[in-house]
Amino acid sequence: MEALGHFFQSIPIDLLLIQTVNGIVTGMILALVASGLTLIFGIMDVVNFAHGELFMFGAYVGVIVFAATGSFWLALIAAALIVAAFGAVLQIVTLRPLIGRDPLNTILVTFGISLVLQNYALWQFGPVARRIPEPIESSFTLFYLQYPLYRILIAVLSALIIGGFWLFLRYSKFGVWIRATTQDRVMAQAMGIPVPLVYTGVFALGAGMAAASGVLFAPLAGVNHTMGLDWVLKAFIVVVVGGMGNLGGSIVAAIFISLLEAYAAIWLDPSQAVIVSFVALILTLLFRPTGLFAAVSK
Amino acid sequence: MTTAPLDKTMPLNKTMLSHTAVFWIGFCAVMALLIVAPLVLPEFWRRFLTEVLIWGLLAMSSDLLIGYTGMVSFGHSAFFGLGMYGAAAALLLVSPPNLWLAILFGLAGAAGAALFVAYFSTRLRDIYFAITTLIFSQIFYVIIFTWTNLTGGENGLIFDRPHLTIPFLYDARFSSTTLHWFVLAVVTASYLTLRRVTQSPFGMVLQSIRENEARTRAIGYPVQRYKMVSVMLSGLFAGLAGVLYAVQNEFAAPDFVYFLTSGDTVIYNVIGGIGTLVGPIVGAGFFQLMRELLSRFFGDQFPYLIPLGIIFIVMIIFLPQGLLGFARRWLNR
Numbered sequence: 001m002e003a004l005g006h007f008f009q010s011i012p013i014d015l016l017l018i019q020t021v022n023g024i025v026t027g028m029i030l031a032l033v034a035s036g037l038t039l040i041f042g043i044m045d046v047v048n049f050a051h052g053e054l055f056m057f058g059a060y061v062g063v064i065v066f067a068a069t070g071s072f073w074l075a076l077i078a079a080a081l082i083v084a085a086f087g088a089v090l091q092i093v094t095l096r097p098l099i100g101r102d103p104l105n106t107i108l109v110t111f112g113i114s115l116v117l118q119n120y121a122l123w124q125f126g127p128v129a130r131r132i133p134e135p136i137e138s139s140f141t142l143f144y145l146q147y148p149l150y151r152i153l154i155a156v157l158s159a160l161i162i163g164g165f166w167l168f169l170r171y172s173k174f175g176v177w178i179r180a181t182t183q184d185r186v187m188a189q190a191m192g193i194p195v196p197l198v199y200t201g202v203f204a205l206g207a208g209m210a211a212a213s214g215v216l217f218a219p220l221a222g223v224n225h226t227m228g229l230d231w232v233l234k235a236f237i238v239v240v241v242g243g244m245g246n247l248g249g250s251i252v253a254a255i256f257i258s259l260l261e262a263y264a265a266i267w268l269d270p271s272q273a274v275i276v277s278f279v280a281l282i283l284t285l286l287f288r289p290t291g292l293f294a295a296v297s298k
Numbered sequence: 299m300t301t302a303p304l305d306k307t308m309p310l311n312k313t314m315l316s317h318t319a320v321f322w323i324g325f326c327a328v329m330a331l332l333i334v335a336p337l338v339l340p341e342f343w344r345r346f347l348t349e350v351l352i353w354g355l356l357a358m359s360s361d362l363l364i365g366y367t368g369m370v371s372f373g374h375s376a377f378f379g380l381g382m383y384g385a386a387a388a389l390l391l392v393s394p395p396n397l398w399l400a401i402l403f404g405l406a407g408a409a410g411a412a413l414f415v416a417y418f419s420t421r422l423r424d425i426y427f428a429i430t431t432l433i434f435s436q437i438f439y440v441i442i443f444t445w446t447n448l449t450g451g452e453n454g455l456i457f458d459r460p461h462l463t464i465p466f467l468y469d470a471r472f473s474s475t476t477l478h479w480f481v482l483a484v485v486t487a488s489y490l491t492l493r494r495v496t497q498s499p500f501g502m503v504l505q506s507i508r509e510n511e512a513r514t515r516a517i518g519y520p521v522q523r524y525k526m527v528s529v530m531l532s533g534l535f536a537g538l539a540g541v542l543y544a545v546q547n548e549f550a551a552p553d554f555v556y557f558l559t560s561g562d563t564v565i566y567n568v569i570g571g572i573g574t575l576v577g578p579i580v581g582a583g584f585f586q587l588m589r590e591l592l593s594r595f596f597g598d599q600f601p602y603l604i605p606l607g608i609i610f611i612v613m614i615i616f617l618p619q620g621l622l623g624f625a626r627r628w629l630n631r
Contacts, residue, residue: 041425047425047428047429094611094615097615098614098615101618103424103425104368104370104424104425104428105614105618107370107425107428108370108564108568108610108614109611109614109615111372111561111564112565112607112608112610112611112614113607113611115561115603115607115610116603116604116607116608116611118603119601119603119604119607120601120604122601123601123604229557233432233433233436236429236432236433237433240426240429240430244426269444271440271443271444272440272444274436274440275437275440275441278433278434278436278437278440281430281433282418285418285419285421285422285430286418289421289422
């Protein structure tokens with residue numbers, strides 16, 4: 001008992017709170033990445049291996065636009081639009097010919113795309129990380145720490161984008177098309193919904209969201225060519241834990257996983273903290289192989 | 299009257315005979331070429347060919363999953379790497395270093411990793427399987443990368459190459475030629491074993507899982523157990539490739555446990571032709587040759603994965619069978 005009490009006393013409450021805020025901030029970015037991934041999967045049955053590279057690509061476009069114009073917000077919008085257009089082209093050229101084939105073909109093709117993009121970034125920008133400065137420099141005091149306001153802003157912005165996306169799915173015509181295609185592809189086509197266009201649109205949308213999160217994340221850590229793999233792995237974990245194709249589940253799971261990693265980082269080395277989320281994945285696979293929140297959606 | 303049945307049976311017998319005969323003649327011809335090759339080739343290309351064979355073995359092991367069981371593994375780097383580090387453990391801990399002990403340790407390491415991965419990831423199918431194998435291989439990567447005391451961390455482990463020993467008969471240092479022959483022998487034995495496995499009743503069940511998993515389960519086969527055994531078998535051969543690589547290069551490094559090795563393995567398979575066993579070796583050869591030629595023409599800094607990645611994408615769209623795909627039925631008969 002005494003040892004237990006001692007353990008509880010040794011937990012630094014202030015550190016715990018700071019890590020909670022940090023976890024929620026990264027969790028919101030992760031939710032933005034993962035919701036694009038889960039959307040593309042839910043509608044097209046495509047696991048987009050290149051999603052992390054679209055995230056990275058968005059961050060690089062952000063770096064370039066920021067260097068040219070000096071405006072962070074312009075960089076954010078330009079990156080989202082350019083990468084969305086790029087995603088549309090990518091979908092038409094590489095994924096459209098594969099419709100109707102074994103879904104494993106799509107995972108292979110997107111893997112190939114991720115390889116090409118990653119190596120292109122390395123070739124074009126070199127291995128040195130680039131940076132975008134934070135657009136808002138003010139900060140507030142969180143215990144003894146000067147906590148940058150920008151991080152809070154990221155969480156709010158991500159939430160706004162996800163919320164806007166949800167409204168778009170709910171009320172816009174294209175959103176109705178998307179939901180109809182998710183439910184029954186053949187029937188949707190029979191009702192006159194242009195399913196190939198929906199596919200391209202969804203891929204572009206997911207790509208744009210990944211790019212936006214890339215730009216949002218860029219001021220927190222540097223932009224380099226390997227950042228894509230870290231994020232796509234985390235997003236995969238989130239999507240499996242949250243239930244594949246389940247938007248609400250993946251948002252909750254994103255925050256859950258990020259909080260776990262943030263708390264683990266109090267005691268462990270950050271590179272080892274990743275293992276905690278791997279363990280969360282293993283436990284999910286053991287006890288709820290269809291995802292923690294899958295039962296709700298089906 | 300009497301000649302008619304004779305005429306009909308003769309060509310039938312003849313074609314059946316000729317298929318196996320042609321197969322073994324082709325096999326012997328390729329073997330003869332590979333045996334003679336190190337005597338003719340200069341040192342660099344000798345090493346290159348040996349390495350291609352090792353990558354080929356890794357790719358072939360993964361073909362058992364991709365081509366025959368219908369599960370794409372993105373985690374073969376874990377088995378390969380554990381084979382490497384297992385061999386390293388045997389070579390560093392036991393003196394004098396023993397080749398066979400290295401193989402034993404490497405296989406044990408790979409088997410451990412494979413058991414772990416197989417137990418969890420075979421609960422999932424298709425894409426989920428691919429993702430979980432990838433994530434598991436990253437777990438092993440993080441552990442190996444951060445456990446510096448045991449694994450040397452980022453620097454890896456360096457050791458001496460063991461002697462080629464056959465107890466009581468033979469004991470000598472490896473030359474690059476004998477090393478090539480040794481690797482060739484191991485890869486050939488693995489190929490024949492895997493070929494036998496895929497043609498056995500067990501292999502037939504694996505292929506039926508690939509074709510229609512639900513029906514296979516309905517017939518009464520314990521599908522998950524079959525999948526687990528197939529992942530473990532595949533992991534063992536991947537570990538064997540890791541041991542060979544460690545013996546050839548005298549080091550073990552965390553880079554080889556990293557996801558990129560698994561990615562290369564998948565590329566070898568797709569380029570060479572999945573479901574053929576020899577295709578992946580051809581694919582590995584093609585990939586490594588292209589890489590070598592590209593960096594010779596354009597310099598070391600040239601991002602060879604860009605053109606190779608584009609070839610890979612184009613092949614999936616237009617030539618999903620791979621280079622040897624046209625021979626797939628024939629090779630599996």
